[in-house]
Amino acid sequence: xxxxxxxxxxxxxxxxxxxxxxxxxxxxxxxxxxxxxxxxxxxxxxxxxxxxxxxxxxxxxxxxxxxxxxxxxxxxxxxxxxxxxxxxxxxxxxxxxxxxxxxxxxxxxxxxxxxxxxxxxxxxxxxxxxxxxxxxxxxxxxxxxxxxxxxxxxxxxxxxxxxxxxxxxxxxxxxxxxxxxxxxxxxxxxxxxxxxxxxxxxxxxxxxxxxxxxxxxxxxxxxxxxxxxxxxxxxxxxxxxxxxxx
Amino acid sequence: xxxxxxxxxxxxxxxxxxxxxxxxxxxxxxxxxxxxxxxxxxxxxxxxxxxxxxxxxxxxxxxxxxxxxxxxxxxxxxxxxxxxxxxxxxxxxxxxxxxxxxxxxxxxxxxxxxxxxxxxxxxxxxxxxxxxxxxxxxxxxxxxxxxxxxxxxxxxxxxxxxxxxxxxxxxxxxxxxxxxxxxxxxxxxxxxxxxxxxxxxxxxxxxxxxxxxxxxxxxxxxxxxxx
Numbered sequence: 001x002x003x004x005x006x007x008x009x010x011x012x013x014x015x016x017x018x019x020x021x022x023x024x025x026x027x028x029x030x031x032x033x034x035x036x037x038x039x040x041x042x043x044x045x046x047x048x049x050x051x052x053x054x055x056x057x058x059x060x061x062x063x064x065x066x067x068x069x070x071x072x073x074x075x076x077x078x079x080x081x082x083x084x085x086x087x088x089x090x091x092x093x094x095x096x097x098x099x100x101x102x103x104x105x106x107x108x109x110x111x112x113x114x115x116x117x118x119x120x121x122x123x124x125x126x127x128x129x130x131x132x133x134x135x136x137x138x139x140x141x142x143x144x145x146x147x148x149x150x151x152x153x154x155x156x157x158x159x160x161x162x163x164x165x166x167x168x169x170x171x172x173x174x175x176x177x178x179x180x181x182x183x184x185x186x187x188x189x190x191x192x193x194x195x196x197x198x199x200x201x202x203x204x205x206x207x208x209x210x211x212x213x214x215x216x217x218x219x220x221x222x223x224x225x226x227x228x229x230x231x232x233x234x235x236x237x238x239x240x241x242x243x244x245x246x
Numbered sequence: 247x248x249x250x251x252x253x254x255x256x257x258x259x260x261x262x263x264x265x266x267x268x269x270x271x272x273x274x275x276x277x278x279x280x281x282x283x284x285x286x287x288x289x290x291x292x293x294x295x296x297x298x299x300x301x302x303x304x305x306x307x308x309x310x311x312x313x314x315x316x317x318x319x320x321x322x323x324x325x326x327x328x329x330x331x332x333x334x335x336x337x338x339x340x341x342x343x344x345x346x347x348x349x350x351x352x353x354x355x356x357x358x359x360x361x362x363x364x365x366x367x368x369x370x371x372x373x374x375x376x377x378x379x380x381x382x383x384x385x386x387x388x389x390x391x392x393x394x395x396x397x398x399x400x401x402x403x404x405x406x407x408x409x410x411x412x413x414x415x416x417x418x419x420x421x422x423x424x425x426x427x428x429x430x431x432x433x434x435x436x437x438x439x440x441x442x443x444x445x446x447x448x449x450x451x452x453x454x455x456x457x458x459x460x461x462x463x464x465x466x467x468x469x470x471x472x473x
Contacts, residue, residue: 012311019310019318023325030329034336041339134280134433135401 050085052142053115053124054095059087063097068207070098075196077101077109077189086208093118093205098197099128102189106181107131110140114151114193118201121158125151125190130182137182147183150174156194164191254373258380264357265388266446271355275389276438278348280400283407285393288348289386293379295330295352299323300366300378307367319362327353344407357385392441400433402426 003011043064050056050063068084076082077100087095095117102110108131115123125148132138139145150173165171166184175183264270274292279285302322303310310318331349335342352358361381366374397403402423408416431437 012314015309015311016314016317019321023321027325027328030332034332037336038332041335041342045339045343133430135428135430 049113049126049128050097050115052126053113054087054097055123058117058123059089059094061088063087066208066212068204068211070200070204073196075100075192077103077192084204086205095123096197096201096204098193100189100193100196102185104181104188105130105132105185106137106179107133110182110185110189112186112189112193114190116194116197119155120194120198121153121155122151122190122194124149125186127186132182133179137179139176139179140182140186147174147176148186151190154190154194156198161191164188250373251376254377255380258377258382258384259387260384262381262384263388263449264381264385265392266442266449268357268360269446270357270360271385272442274348274351274355275385275392276435276442278351279389279393279396279438279441280433281397281403281407282390282394282405283344284348285389285391286386287345288351289382289389291330291345291349292352292355292358293382293386295323295327296358296361296378296382297375298326298330298378299358299362301371301375302326303362303366304369304371304374310367315367316359316363319359319367323358323362324353357381388445392438392445395441395444396432396437399429400431400437401428 046064047056063085066086066088068086070076070078070082070084072078072080076098079101082099084099085097086093087097095115098114098116100112100114102112110130110132111128113126113128115125117123127141127148130138130141132140139147142148159172162170163172164187166173166175166180166187168175168180169184171187173183173187258264262268265275271292274288278288299319299322303319327349331342331346334345334349361378365377369377394404397406404421405416405419406422408420432441
């Protein structure tokens, strides 16, 4: 035995640390390189999703950044804070995109994206994620079936509260035989999302205005920075000239 | 040298096939193969990760102390999978939409670790990469076949969604039966076990028949090493 147990252990630990460091460094570099493209891709994907629930020509603001945080709420079913995006046309609110979660699906949560016009009429609903049985309950997913379009144009005014059920339960919403649980959960959650919208829309708009104000207050700072940068740019040739003269 | 590469290829694709002989990495194999395209996508991603991890471990194999080789292998595999995941997400976002959920699954696929441990830790980089790629391709074939069977029996379709992976031109390969209500069992988890069992049986049948034909050795049923 040329080396003691301790020496051997230190050597082994050393090489483990070395490998961990190389791995971490590699991940850090790749993360830095891919961070911006990934964020851009995700924003694009999100915008494409928004387009499906709220027509993109109905608003003219930067909808991704026009948002309000919503605290956990029973009607929306969110257990963590969720985000509502508000659409504006010529600075007038025209619609809102809400996320809600139905917990009573057949298997796991069903995450919904609901686009609502300011007058309380639904412009579109999409299922974001679900774990319903493939081939049975998954027709709630737009990728598989157009069933989810039955909510287009629906509102609390148009359909009475006791009619917000699948036909089997005495409501007016269509469903496919053999799979009632998934559509039942979706219908209930869309109804609750509308109720949330009706009671909270004023508060949400007020909160958004508040956020916008703080955002506006920050803008002048940005412009000052920009002007400073421009000044520096102007100074540069002078510096160069000085160097030359020296 | 050439013979060695040939052996590696036949080993990966047939003799030691990861899916139906070694039966390694059954978790993703059974869970993901609800359609041919899902199987193919996971298969391709696995093959790439296996080639990369074998290629990464082989050059440094002499510097890895024997006692900690498994943690180091897992570290290398996990880092590589994350790098590939991030890169696909950033530079091939459409592909990431399809493959995205499968890529992190590859870390827990024990066939990747098994090939690093049993091949890359003992061989030169080039044969190691080939071994990883061929083993992955063998698995990809099984996944695609199993996915195709389950998709056909379960939904009456073949290769639906291929255009998401290979672009709209792939639509020509997609096929859908007009009046088949589908057998749901095939798409559900039991269908995966039944389908895999069928594939293993077919492979064993081929193997027994070829040994009988050769008549050199008594028919040997390949014993699967389960993990």
